[in-house]
Amino acid sequence: MSHSVGQVAGFAGITVRTLHHYDEIGLLAPSERSHAGHRRYSDADLDRLQQILFYRELGFPLDEVATLLDDPDADPRAHLRRQHELLSARITRLQQMVTAVETAMEAKRMGINLTPEEKFEVFGDHDPDQYAEEVERRWGDTEAYAESQRRAASYTKEDWKRLxxxxxxxxxxxxxxxxxxHAPDSPEAMDVxxxxxxxxxARYYGCGHELHTCLGDMYVSDPRFTATYEAVRPGLAVYLRDAxxxxAARARVKGDSGAEGAEGAKGA
Known part of the structure; x- marks a missing residue:
């Protein structure tokens, strides 16, 4: 089966012009032409395009992509190993950003007393203030917000590193x-x-179980939170929410049991 240039552009989420350019520079030449001279792409062409787009996503220049794909001594398994290494490196970087993103969503000005250089040292290239206006709009009238502001204003660079x-x-x-x-309702997961x-x-604001469940729901409903947790491990956003x-349910049961025990003692 072969595919038109328009179909391939739709599959890959790129423009027809990009495919024409790849053809012109010899990076991705279609295997076939129609009777009218139109480009037709085979399944093997689509496999090559997938590899091209992968390396482009990782920032490789087109000439380096061509070298990687056209090396006659290249082993497909070696390509897969290289892809795995590059993805693992990216995941590690995203893991380092998780805490900065989460804390920025919970406070208006995280690290308010840090210089730009200190912020970069603590948070890398993630801007912890980018959600400040949204956070204030959503939670600015709550005591939790006010408390988090008071605490954040007192933290030093070393404090943020430790947190x-x-x-x-x-x-x-x-x-x-x-x-x-481990199931999310296992004792181990509930303990974490x-x-x-x-x-x-302890670090930001009083967080009871009801508020904590709201945060857990937000980790799944807000794609920005979901993306950061998924970068730590696929499925973690939902797993953390469920845990x-x-x-919270375990705490309610303990509370009910305590209340029942108190009533029994009073009756006795």
Missing amino acids: TAELDAIHARMAGLLAAG AEEHRLFIT IHAN
Whole structure:
């Protein structure tokens, strides 16, 4: 089966002009031509295009992409290994951004007393203030917001570094439980969810179980949060939300049991 240039552009989410350019520079020449001279692309051409777009996404110049794909000594398995290495490096970088993104969504001006150089040292190339207006609009009239502002204003560069490392460790433990096959309502997962809640309470604002479940829901409903958690481990956003909900349910059961025990003692 062969495909027209318009069909291929639609499949790949690129322009017809881009395909023409790839043909002109010899990077992706269509295997066939119609009787009218129109370009027709085979399935093998589509496989090559997928490789081209992958390397372009990673920032490779077109001449380097051509070298990678046209080397007669290249092993397809070696290409896959290289892709894996590049993706792993990107995931590692995204993991480093998770904490900065999450904290920025919860406070108006994270690291308000940091210089631009200090912010870059702590958060890398992620701008922790980019969500400031949205955060103030959504939560500016809440006590939690006011409390987070008071605390954030007092934190130093070293404080932010320590907080980042602490939250990274919590995320890593939750991702490890997901990888090991623990259910989100397992005691282990609920314990890490509780650790997450207590971290927020200790470092930013009082976070009860009801508020914590709202945050968990936001991690899934807001694609920006979802993307950062998925970068740590696929499925982590939903897993963390479910563990948070399970932990809140466990707390309610404990509370009910305590209340029943108190009533029984009073009756006795």
